[in-house]
Amino acid sequence: MVTELVMQNPVVGTVISARRDLAALCRLMAHFGLDDITSTHLSVLVPERPGHYLLNPYGMMLAEVTPGDAVEVDADGTIVDPGNGWPLNKTAIVIHGAVHRARPEVGAAIHAHTHAGIAVGALPEGLLPMSQWSMKFVERTAYHDYDGAARAGGLGEAIAQDLGAANVVMLLRNHGTLAVGDDAAAAFIRLYYLEQACKSQLMLGARGADALMLPPPAMQKRAGFEQNQGTLDHRRDFLPVGHREWPALLRLLDRTQPGWDA
Known part of the structure; x- marks a missing residue:
């Protein structure tokens, strides 16, 4: 199983680990109900191959994807490794290619369509x-x-431009969401908590900001800064965004979906 390896080093930095990360993202999106049949798309950078990234195949449910199914694409959008031979969603190449070109530090990106x-x-x-x-x-x-x-x-470039240089999530109006991170762990945690934040807001019904108890702007800014630095436990062990949760999420897959990383 991949869990023991990732617990020692959440970002292993090999092509094999990148394929496992993509498969894990797909399976986790499906497990938590964040998928949209075959229309959700995710990308993970390929280590030591500048501009190359992996995409999930088009036509597969996310709960079906294994590491071998990942399709490798270069910076120009050309398929360089077809994996197990499935096609790609054209929109995935357009959006993810533009995001990775504009933000080379982004190691993973998730575009979802959730309620x-x-x-x-x-x-x-x-x-x-x-x-x-x-x-x-x-x-x-x-x-x-x-x-x-x-x-x-051009539409992909417009999305990347609106994402900007420092934003970590995007709301594509009337369309869906986008989350990016240094790696798969960060991207997934951000997408997951963005959905949680949106769900809780919708529970308020039609109430606007004026009807809510909101923290002062300075506290909002401080909370955003602190929560994007990572996590700190009682031993003062610091882990980057998503790295505290990632091993636990992989153990969840090991328990509920044996063979997901085969």
Whole structure:
């Protein structure tokens, strides 16, 4: 199993580990109900191959994806390793290619279509800093107005431009969400908690920001900064965003989906 290896070093840095990370992302998205049949797409950078990234195949449910199914694409969007031979979603190449070109430090990106993410993205005010979950994204949330299915390169570049240089999540209005991170662990944790933040906001119904108890702006900013630094335990062991949770999430897959990393 991959769990023991990742617990020692969550970011192993090999092509094999990148393929496992992509498969883990796919399986976790499905496990937590964050998938959209075959339309969700995810990417993970390939170590030591500048500009190359892996994408999940088009036509497979995320709960089916294994490391061998991952498709490797170069910076120009050309398939260099077809994995097990499945096709790719054109939109995935357009969006993820543009994001990775614009933000070379992004090690993984997830684009999802979820009920809560789409609903909050359709609100004029967008995501409100009303929960500790949502404060993870204070001054780190981008927005992109709906411009149709991103099947042309220009639309991908527009999404990357709106994402900016420092934002870690995006609400694509009337469309879905996007989360990025230094690695698969960070990207998944951000996507997961973005969805949690959106769900809690929707529980308020039609109440706007003026009707809520919100922390002062300075506290919102502080919370966002602290929560994007990582986690600290009682021994003062520090781990980057997502690395505290990632081994536990892989153990979850080992228990519930034996053979996911075969």
